[in-house]
Amino acid sequence: MEQHKPSGRVQKAPENFLDPAGIRTVFAEGKKGRxxxxxxxFAAAAAGAAAPVALAQGxxxxxxxxxxxxxxLPEHSVGLGQGVAVEGYGKPSKYEANLQRRQSPGxxxxxxxxxxxxxxxxxxxxxxxxxxxFERHHQxxxxxxxxxxxxxxxxxxxxxxxxTMDEIMRLPSVSRFHxxxxxxNTAVDWGNVAVPTVQYTHGMISCSEFxxxxxxxxxxxxGADLKxxxxxxAEGADGSSMTRTIPMxxxxxxxxxxxxxxxxxxxxxxxxxxxxxxxxxxxxVSWVKYLRRIEVGDMPYATKDEAIHxxxxxxxxxxxxxxxxxxxxxxxxxxxxxxxLLDKGFYNITGLAWSGKGKIKRVDVSVDGGRxxxxxxxxxxxxxxxxxxxxxxxxxxxxxxxxxxxxxxDTGFVQPTYQQLRKVRGTRSIYHNNAIQSWLVQENGEVxxxxxx
Amino acid sequence: MSSFRKALLSLxxxxxxxxxxxxxxKFPGIGREATPKEVQxxxxxxxxxxxxxxxxxxSVAKGQxxxxxxxxxxHGVFGESNEVFSPLVGGTTAEDVKxxxxxxxxxxxxxxxxxxxxxSTVSTLWDYINRAMPWTNPKTLTTEEVYAVTxxxxxxxxxxxxxxxxxxxxxxxxxxxxxxxNGMTTKHAMWPGSEFGGTAKPDxxxxxxxxxxxxxxxxxxxxxxxxxNAHGNLAEQNRIVGPQRGADTxxxxxxxxxxxxxxxxAAVVAxxxxAASTGSDSKAVIALLNKHSCTACHxxxxxxxxxxxxxxxxxxxxxxxxLQDKIKNGGAGVWGPVPMPAQSLPAADAQRIAEWISKGAxx
Numbered sequence: 039m040e041q042h043k044p045s046g047r048v049q050k051a052p053e054n055f056l057d058p059a060g061i062r063t064v065f066a067e068g069k070k071g072r073x074x075x076x077x078x079x080f081a082a083a084a085a086g087a088a089a090p091v092a093l094a095q096g097x098x099x100x101x102x103x104x105x106x107x108x109x110x111l112p113e114h115s116v117g118l119g120q121g122v123a124v125e126g127y128g129k130p131s132k133y134e135a136n137l138q139r140r141q142s143p144g145x146x147x148x149x150x151x152x153x154x155x156x157x158x159x160x161x162x163x164x165x166x167x168x169x170x171x172f173e174r175h176h177q178x179x180x181x182x183x184x185x186x187x188x189x190x191x192x193x194x195x196x197x198x199x200x201x202t203m204d205e206i207m208r209l210p211s212v213s214r215f216h217x218x219x220x221x222x223n224t225a226v227d228w229g230n231v232a233v234p235t236v237q238y239t240h241g242m243i244s245c246s247e248f249x250x251x252x253x254x255x256x257x258x259x260x261g262a263d264l265k266x267x268x269x270x271x272a273e274g275a276d277g278s279s280m281t282r283t284i285p286m287x288x289x290x291x292x293x294x295x296x297x298x299x300x301x302x303x304x305x306x307x308x309x310x311x312x313x314x315x316x317x318x319x320x321x322x323v324s325w326v327k328y329l330r331r332i333e334v335g336d337m338p339y340a341t342k343d344e345a346i347h348x349x350x351x352x353x354x355x356x357x358x359x360x361x362x363x364x365x366x367x368x369x370x371x372x373x374x375x376x377x378x379l380l381d382k383g384f385y386n387i388t389g390l391a392w393s394g395k396g397k398i399k400r401v402d403v404s405v406d407g408g409r410x411x412x413x414x415x416x417x418x419x420x421x422x423x424x425x426x427x428x429x430x431x432x433x434x435x436x437x438x439x440x441x442x443x444x445x446x447x448d449t450g451f452v453q454p455t456y457q458q459l460r461k462v463r464g465t466r467s468i469y470h471n472n473a474i475q476s477w478l479v480q481e482n483g484e485v486x487x488x489x490x491x
Numbered sequence: 492m493s494s495f496r497k498a499l500l501s502l503x504x505x506x507x508x509x510x511x512x513x514x515x516x517k518f519p520g521i522g523r524e525a526t527p528k529e530v531q532x533x534x535x536x537x538x539x540x541x542x543x544x545x546x547x548x549x550s551v552a553k554g555q556x557x558x559x560x561x562x563x564x565x566h567g568v569f570g571e572s573n574e575v576f577s578p579l580v581g582g583t584t585a586e587d588v589k590x591x592x593x594x595x596x597x598x599x600x601x602x603x604x605x606x607x608x609x610x611s612t613v614s615t616l617w618d619y620i621n622r623a624m625p626w627t628n629p630k631t632l633t634t635e636e637v638y639a640v641t642x643x644x645x646x647x648x649x650x651x652x653x654x655x656x657x658x659x660x661x662x663x664x665x666x667x668x669x670x671x672x673n674g675m676t677t678k679h680a681m682w683p684g685s686e687f688g689g690t691a692k693p694d695x696x697x698x699x700x701x702x703x704x705x706x707x708x709x710x711x712x713x714x715x716x717x718x719x720n721a722h723g724n725l726a727e728q729n730r731i732v733g734p735q736r737g738a739d740t741x742x743x744x745x746x747x748x749x750x751x752x753x754x755x756x757a758a759v760v761a762x763x764x765x766a767a768s769t770g771s772d773s774k775a776v777i778a779l780l781n782k783h784s785c786t787a788c789h790x791x792x793x794x795x796x797x798x799x800x801x802x803x804x805x806x807x808x809x810x811x812x813x814l815q816d817k818i819k820n821g822g823a824g825v826w827g828p829v830p831m832p833a834q835s836l837p838a839a840d841a842q843r844i845a846e847w848i849s850k851g852a853x854x
Contacts, residue, residue, distance in 0.1 A: 133731055133732070134730065136727055136728055136729055136730060136731065136737070137730065138728075140722075140723075140728065142722065143721060143722060143723075144721075147576075147795060148787055148795060149786070150784075150786075150787055151626075157728065159728075159729060160729060160730045160733075176623075177623060177626065177629065178784075190525050190529065190530070190533055191525075192525060192530050192534055197524050198524065198525040198530050199522045199523065199524060199525055200522065200523055200524075200525045200529060201521070201522045205521045205522055208518075208521055209518060209521060230711075230712040231712040231713050231714055232714075233714075233722065234714055234718075234719075234721075234722050234725060234740075235722070235725060235728065237728065238722060255518075256522075259518060259521070259522055260522075268686055269686070271536055273533075273536065277623060277626075277629040277630075278622075278623045278629065279535075279622040279623060279629070279630075281536060281618075281622070285682070285683060285684030285686050286684075287683070287684040287685070287686075288683050288684060319683065320683060330533065331533050331534070333534065333536065335538070337538060337539070337540065338539075338686075338687075339536060339538055339539070340538070340539045340611070340612040340614065340615050341536075341615065341618065341619070342615055342618070342619035342623070344615075345609075345610050345611055345612050345615040345675075346606050346609050346610050346615060346619075349609065349675070351596065351604070352676075353597070354597055355592065355593070355594070355596035355597030355598075355674070356596075356674055356675065356676045357596075357609065357611075357671075357674055357675050357676070358675075358676055358677070358678075358679045358681070359611075359675040359676065359677055360677055360681075360682045360687060361679060361681035361682070362681055362682055362683055363680075363681045363682070363683050365681070365693060372733075372734065372735065373734075373735055376722075376725035376728065376729070376737055376738050376740070377725075377729060377735040377736070377737060377738065378735055378736050378737070378738045379734070379735050380734065380735060380736070385734055386734070394683075400699075402699065402701070407705070408704060408705040409703060409704055409705055410701065410702055410703065410704070411699075411700070411701045411702075411704070412701075444697070444699075446699065451693055452696075452697040452698060452699055453697060454695035454697045455697060455705075458695045458696075458697055459695055462694045462695060463694070464599075466599070470681065478710070478713070482744070482745045483735075484738050484744060484745070485735075485738075486713055486714070487713065487714065488710050488711075488712065488713045489710075489711050489712040489713075490709060490710060490711055491709055491711035
């Protein structure tokens with residue numbers, strides 16, 4: 039397969055990408071930080087930090103007859119380690135410092151109305167560590183005193199109600215794993231390749247175990263009119279007071295939660311502490327953070343994020359409004375863009391699949407750009423509206439390969455190709471790009487984000 | 492009535508009361524009725540049918556004053572915005588006001604989409620300005636100011652005339668002139684209910700094929716070489732152990748067959764982004780800058796809406812009083828056309844920030 043060579047048809051200047059001048063600016067800003075980084079790195083090396091040795095060497099037997107890492111016992115094998123509770127709240131190993139949520143340069147100009155992306159390329163299983171959960175703030179984040187936070191229920195109810203956090207946390211709660219994906223995840227790649235790694239293409243998704251009270255419980259306590267009240271409005275307590283319309287049918291199913299717990303602890307402030315809405319299968323903007331009010335109503339609200347943003351432009355110039363469901367999607371996280379394979383030989387291709395309509399039924403993987411496919415193993419648990427991890431064996435022969443994954447959910451729906459998606463929606467709709475992702479593995483081992491035609 | 496019978500009766504009454512409570516809620520002792528005052532304080536949303544819209548009015552002229560004082564520094568004097576926020580106004584025509592469809596939306600060569608090109612409901616503008624603007628001081632506009640700013644914005648888009656006074660009485664007439672009022676559709680399968688009568692059928696229908704499926708793939712798009720390092724060194728964004736490393740994007744790509752270029756593992760460790768050398772005083776001031784939303788418009792070492800603090804420090808080194816006055820009273824013209832509004836932070840904080848800038852605005 040020789041198609042990896044850039045041809046005359048390759049688009050060289052992506053419409054969504056920074057131009058050279060923009061990149062120079064980003065560099066100038068980054069320079070100082072990088073100098074600090076190099077200084078720190080040398081300091082660490084000089085201090086004799088036990089760092090792993092060089093790469094891409096395989097694991098040969100050295101001439102002295104054995105690996106010095108085996109023959110010379112390291113400090114940790116011959117000394118006394120540290121005591122308990124050195125860290126009252128434990129942190130990841132210092133060797134994991136490369137795993138950070140990151141901004142995409144040039145995407146937004148302020149940090150308060152912005153996004154940071156989760157490092158999917160380095161995560162395992164289906165749970166996103168809370169500190170690496172992607173962020174999307176519209177008007178900055180807050181750390182709110184939970185003893186002063188209130189939730190109000192009003193509108194088409196018998197009795198408008200106010201709850202304290204104490205009261206909400208006294209009620210019977212449930213704990214469920216769900217993914218949350220920004221409707222604009224993968225948006226920059228609608229027209230063409232614009233970013234290098236899976237962190238920036240797909241990193242506006244995370245999956246957590248959420249603990250909370252089904253919203254229907256609170257609505258029933260207020261005597262909500264579940265017949266006339268076809269919709270609710272959810273509203274946040276922060277400056278943006280984010281508002282979103284949610285159909286009552288989703289709430290009466292018991293799926294929508296008023297959540298305070300995330301992965302065994304309270305929500306992180308960046309994720310809405312102390313209270314957020316959990317709307318499984320629906321784009322992240324509906325999962326209102328710092329939730330302060332639920333209004334029951336008989337018509338949709340056409341809020342700012344339903345009438346100006348989070349509307350999908352179609353080729354005929356109309357906008358699709360109230361596009362909420364995150365349809366079936368998947369991505370290979372290893373190998374993925376920006377990575378370098380160490381050598382030829384065996385690899386475990388691994389990735390994530392999800393659907394806002396239910397469970398993942400099947401994931402197929404191709405290493406030849408979609409010509410031939412094999413069915414991957416789905417790892418347990420396979421849960422509704424949660425991330426599902428898939429794995430498949432692969433022996434890399436050192437030749438160029440184009441890796442793709444294609445998911446199917448339990449409604450039978452199959453994740454579309456870029457060509458299929460663009461045929462209906464064009465390239466300007468920004469939201470809900472669930473196309474099959476392609477990663478080109480080059481002969482030099484470097485992996486690139488590419489799109490095919 | 493004997494005291495015995497009295498006691499029995501009150502017991503019976505108690506029991507009845509108990510049943511009544513049990514019927515009204517499964518969860519006694521949890522939640523209470525919201526007072527009308529509380530509901531009024533928080534129930535601020537305005538629906539497309541204008542339910543929730545408080546009575547009142549505001550003129551285009553008044554709106555222009557409010558705009559220039561509180562909005563223009565982010566959104567531009569004419570709503571054209573600067574490089575920070577998306578433009579609000581532009582791209583709509585008198586014909587669009589007639590048809591309710593913005594013609595430019597169907598052009599692929601049109602450079603952008605402004606708010607007035609997209610929004611179909613005037614209630615959305617009123618509601619959002621009222622709840623979330625100005626960006627750094629949301630919910631501080633009076634009802635009259637919200638009407639006035641909305642009127643001014645609509646006037647910039649030629650939807651209402653210069654002498655217009657927008658009110659709860661005439662806002663429905665404005666709705667009938669919104670340029671994109673007929674531009675929305677709910678005919679899709681992405682709403683999780685049947686309330687809009689959309690469709691249950693998804694708009695793509697890929698099928699499962701396993702052998703000899705697609706035509707031979709051709710690369711259609713990849714990142715240009717000049718962008719190789721635009722997202723920072725990818726070697727520092729991947730784990731230092733495992734089946735792969737991140738590519739060292741500070742160096743040109745290795746040739747096929749050549750050994751891969753990846754950063755030495757030792758250099759990849761300790762990439763914690765926070766600068767360890769930061770003085771505690773600078774840290775405290777930077778926390779203040781965040782607290783008072785200064786960083787919404789000023790970067791410590793980069794221009795956003797206003798100049799970077801490093802540039803201000805160069806220009807006004809040592810001028811504590813001058814800087815303090817600018818923070819307190821705002822200014823315009825020193826750094827370009829975008830005015831800085833007066834800030835309401837405590838004087839002591841303003842002084843600390845001014846001192847920090849005057850000494851070089853170090854991180």
